[in-house]
Amino acid sequence: MLHIMPQDLKQSMLPAIENEMEEIISQVDNHGYQQFHEMMAYHLGWVGEGAGPEARGKRFRPLLLLLSCAATGSGWEKALPAAAAVELLHNFSLIHDDIEDNSPLRRGRETVWKKWGIPQAINSGDAMLTLAHMAMLRLDKFVPPDILFQAVRLLQETCLRLTRGQYLDIDFEKRENVSIQEYWQMVEGKTAALISTCASLGALIGGAEPRTCQQYQDFGFYLGLAFQAQDDLLGIWGDSAITGKSNESDLICGKKTLPVLFGLSRNGEFAARWKLGNIQPSEVSQLAAMLESEGGLTFSQEETSRLTLLALEHLQQAIPQEPAKGILIEITNKLLKRTG
């Protein structure tokens, strides 16, 4: 592995991830079930209008898993079943989220429920969740039974934490008051649990000791929190939220994100307007400026930085090996520099 350039490593992982997922999803592609297969293949960005790399997202979670595995000094190929599993788990949650949030579009394409109706979308999400768990069992060719069971259990527990976070997220919508502490509890389940599991699963499959696995898990945990804090920030001050497409701002849909909760806790001009609801696209840039002047942007930036540093500290303590180490640090730092 010594002479592999970081970019080459990532570029060889990406097609291997797609290939592993395709094999798993193809289990559904039997006579009479082609359309059922198509729903999942469409969602994953492989077929249908707008299919291609843009429709697939960054495959951030499986990459993180494979890189964490490689960073322990092990070959990453044996972690492919787990990489496919976490990406399928993530995508199951997106299919169901889109129904729950009533979102007609994802990455510029119609969502599964919009194309095939809510009943088929619920059911194809259920199938994808099941395929995620099935994917994990394919590790049996590469790891001993005790590691296999730890991995299976970890994915299940993560999935339960996902549904807990989602419960809180849905519950927050109808509640008047949500504290920042409750917000973090929600994000721990909805975002950080899976990202944390990606890092620790990679280390576990790589053969790391429990203490090292824990460092990877903590790295992923803070990375996940930072990821969400930055996402929330971009939902108000990001390129597409602030310029032109103001209807994509989180301020429009009344989402209780980190900067909004900060603004509400200040109880100033921003809070007064936000609580009235029904925010129009024409008001978005003014309201974003108001929240910025009350400290909402600085607070969110500082939280993202603080959490990113915590993530990097835990990564360093895991003593990761090159070239994976460099890419993990790069991915983490990029978080702070995203603009959209």
Add this chain to the structure above:
Amino acid sequence: MLHIMPQDLKQSMLPAIENEMEEIISQVDNHGYQQFHEMMAYHLGWVGEGAGPEARGKRFRPLLLLLSCAATGSGWEKALPAAAAVELLHNFSLIHDDIEDNSPLRRGRETVWKKWGIPQAINSGDAMLTLAHMAMLRLDKFVPPDILFQAVRLLQETCLRLTRGQYLDIDFEKRENVSIQEYWQMVEGKTAALISTCASLGALIGGAEPRTCQQYQDFGFYLGLAFQAQDDLLGIWGDSAITGKSNESDLICGKKTLPVLFGLSRNGEFAARWKLGNIQPSEVSQLAAMLESEGGLTFSQEETSRLTLLALEHLQQAIPQEPAKGILIEITNKLLKRTG
């Protein structure tokens, strides 16, 4: 076990099943998640309006699993985690089915989506599916790793078959023509897969040889098909469908059940009226009589009998032991004598 009466055996299994399920579901009952726990406990008939044995259903699947285990000559207690798993899997599918079918009531009580909204209902179904998989891992205290692994895989594959059957069921609704062959394909996934798995999991955990497990699996498979055929028959000629509550007849909602598909294939008077749709409660008894005179009732009865006999043949070949044997035969024969 020699002196235990069949009725006593069933009566000691039922509370043990509830207890195992409660322990698993209680994993969700933490600070901040009480309502999330309540959604699942309500659906399972433990809390809320109308809670009690009536709201719980017969717990047919976990009983079948425990009885199959006992029938191999083994103690049934070690199969409790699997019994809880199959009942949770069944109930996850009911929570999602109720959304997909737009059903406001189940066993006379409001459905989860009706009480807490579609987003929370989708998510609590997801959590229950996850808890079903988690329940299975509790077998690790009672069986060796290879049996545990087989059990985990079997539940996952069954879950995938469930979603396939559900895909077909939803698809049938919008299709003009559905063949009886396609109907059986749907029922194999939607009903028979899980019932079949209950019987074979029981035998597997009981320590039966693969050949015997296969006999239990076949027993459960035909039992599942017979179960659905009888259900379909009762949906038209059962007590609540034919007398008084005609609005509960499957003829009202235009469901493509076995007798209906038979009637459509005859292309007679029944088919002509059914295809026009919009069947009123006042027409139900006349239309049921029409289908009966065209042979729909006899056909469905004969199919149920044929499949029940096949089920019993496979059960006999498995050489089950008393007292579980007697209860399994009793359960199977009762199928033919249900009236509602």
